[in-house]
Amino acid sequence: MSLSVRTRLLVVLAVALVLAVAAVFYIRGAAARTTPSAPAASKAVTLDAGPALLTVTDRHIATVSTMDPAGPRTVSSVECVRAYAAGGTGVCLQPATPWTYKMVVLDRHLAPVRSVDIPGLPNRARVSASGRMIGWTTFVGGDSYNSGGFSTRTGILDTASGTLVSSLEEFTATHDGREVRSADRNFWGVTFALDDNTFYATMSSGGHRRLMKGDFAARTLRSVADNVECPSLSPDGRRIAFKHAIDGDPTRGWRLSVLDLGTLAVTPLAETASVDDQPAWLDGSTIGYTLRQADGRPDVFAVPADGSGTPRLLVPGAESPAALGVATGPNG
The missing domain is CATH 1.20.5 (Single alpha-helices involved in coiled-coils or other helix-helix interfaces)
Structure with missing residues (x-):
């Protein structure tokens, strides 16, 4: 060498x-x-009821304390485009392949319980307060009647009986007592009542976007009010938070509002930015929602449900909020 x-x-x-x-x-x-404030690696995300807020952070299910929602959060390995949880049950709309998606039912430890292949792009997801009923909406293409707009598919799963409804278009829908059979019907944004049978959703047909009240067992829907999109039923079952198309024209944006189901009076909320999201009740008097910034970053905000106050940033860099400790019932 x-x-x-x-x-x-x-x-x-x-x-x-x-x-x-x-x-x-x-x-x-x-x-x-x-630093001591960093989430502990051994701390797992669970869906147990308590003072925690579930969100999707960087496409993964995460939780954060409601006492410090802008603080450190615990992020799971479960990837979701959209998620929600209630009653110890979660729903996750996640990629199945690079080109397709599936709806996955999660238990309290985020273990998958059941999955259903879904068409199109995930858009909305909800779980009933008991955790029994699950609803979801996707955007789909290829409908010949709607070449200039968009089409949706909205499904519901009864986790107790195993009954699966792949599309609400299978239900009989009526407006002013007359059945709506038009081919351009689209449904989206399911929200459930406490009886795990009654639900609400939006139906679009003939240029109108109506709030529909559904009966899962009877397979029926009937119209309640016009210009109501992406409904979210309050914990006491008396109000609907929703996005209201400005002057009835979605191209002008939406205003978050609350509908009193008893009087049908509408209260615009203090958030004046256009919000394209299905709001979520964080408690009986607060609405949570996702607002995307100019660069596309999602942030979770909160605003009073009575039209007072001002919006406040709740969880930066997150979306798809769901409060895990919401009290339900007449005083919820």
Whole structure:
């Protein structure tokens, strides 16, 4: 072996030794710099009822304390485009392949219980307060009657009986007592009542977007009010939070509002930005929703349900909010 080769070998060994020592000190230093506020790796995300808010963060299910919603959050390995949870049950709309999606039912530990292949792009998801009923909406293409707009598919699963309705178009829908059979019917944004049978959704037909009240067992829907999209039933079952097309024209944007089901009076909320989301009740007096910023980043905001106050940033860099500790019933 020549001297030049020996020299090169010694240099390589010396560099390797320096890098190894540096790596040891770096690892020790990184461990020392870990802050107490960082989420513990051993802490798992669960869907147990309590003072926590579920969100989707960077396409993964996460939870954060309602006491410090802008603080550290615990992020799971479960990937979802849209998610929701209630009653210890979760729904996750997630990729099945690079081109398709599925609806996955999750237990309280985020373990998959059942999955259903769904067409199109995930858009909305809801779980009833008991955790029994699950609803979802996707955007689909290829409907010949609607080449200039959009089409949806909205399904419901009864997790107790196993009954699956792939599309609400299978139900009989009526407006002013007359059946609506038009081919351009679209349904989206399911929300459930406490009896796990009654539900509400939006039906679009003939240029109108109506709030429909559904009976799951009877397979029927009837109209309640016009210009109501993406409904969300309050914990007490008396009000609907929704997005209201400005002047009845969705191209002008939407205003978050609340509908009193007893009087049909509409209260615009303090959020004046156009919100394209299905709102969620964080408690009996607060509405949560996702608002995307100019760069596309989603943030979760909250606003009072009575039209007072001002919007406040709740969870930055997150979407799909669901409160895990909402009280239900007449006083909810």
